[in-house]
Amino acid sequence: MKNPNDPNLIPTAATTALRYRTTCFFDSVNSMAQLPPDTGWEVAFAGRSNAGKSSALNALTGQRQLARVSKTPGRTQLLNFFQVEPDRFLVDLPGYGYAQVPDAIRRHWRLLLERYLRERVALRGLMLLMDIRHPLTALDRQMLDGCAHRLLPAHVLLTKADKLGRGAARMALQQLQKTLKTDYSGASAQLFSAPTGLGMDEALAQLDEWLGY
Ligand SMILES: Nc1nc2c(ncn2[C@@H]2O[C@H](COP(=O)(O)OP(=O)(O)O)[C@@H](O)[C@H]2O)c(=O)[nH]1
Numbered sequence: 001m002k003n004p005n006d007p008n009l010i011p012t013a014a015t016t017a018l019r020y021r022t023t024c025f026f027d028s029v030n031s032m033a034q035l036p037p038d039t040g041w042e043v044a045f046a047g048r049s050n051a052g053k054s055s056a057l058n059a060l061t062g063q064r065q066l067a068r069v070s071k072t073p074g075r076t077q078l079l080n081f082f083q084v085e086p087d088r089f090l091v092d093l094p095g096y097g098y099a100q101v102p103d104a105i106r107r108h109w110r111l112l113l114e115r116y117l118r119e120r121v122a123l124r125g126l127m128l129l130m131d132i133r134h135p136l137t138a139l140d141r142q143m144l145d146g147c148a149h150r151l152l153p154a155h156v157l158l159t160k161a162d163k164l165g166r167g168a169a170r171m172a173l174q175q176l177q178k179t180l181k182t183d184y185s186g187a188s189a190q191l192f193s194a195p196t197g198l199g200m201d202e203a204l205a206q207l208d209e210w211l212g213y
């Protein structure tokens, strides 16, 4: 457990519950066999490379460098487990859609991701991150299809909402919500911005619900 007074914590994230502030790295996993025991509650974070997954994980936990924020996309090649408390995890999934990855490795990720999503009992919900300027790519749809298939709830964070004006951001959200309603009724969506904190409370409430708090 981390010291909540650690200087690495982001002081502005005052609303972040203490349980997330003390989240710490647990393990990196490259195969189904390496997964922690399938006994608890976990929420996975998925999205295209560069969608803002690491930034969101850091912002939601109020920690500067829990997950590594990268300007070079495609680096996170493993399932990274972060422990909120014993048996409760946030899982950073490999970013998808990155072109510069050898086919064999891409295939390995895809199969691992598919099996994890399909078989993991501890998995209670999927946070799907999409850059608000490029929402709902073919791979995003595949993730939502996978969730629908096993009735796993999904919640979309439209990231980098600060890059658009308020009206444009709201329109992008409404449009996405309309599509979700017809194509993926088990999925919800919200605006999110790591640097401004927009949507933080809503996202944390969703985590609380899925992790059984
Ligand atoms: N303006 C803005 N930039 C963001 C936001 N989230 C992430 N970024 C930037 O987008 C880039 C990719 O972010 P990162 O968290 O590493 O994405 P990941 O590959 O999905 O983990 C970095 O340069 C971040 O600083 C956001 O909400 N707003």
Ligand SMILES: [Mg+2]
Residues within 6 Å of the ligand: 053, 054, 055, 067, 068, 069, 070, 076, 095
């Ligand atoms: Mg990342």
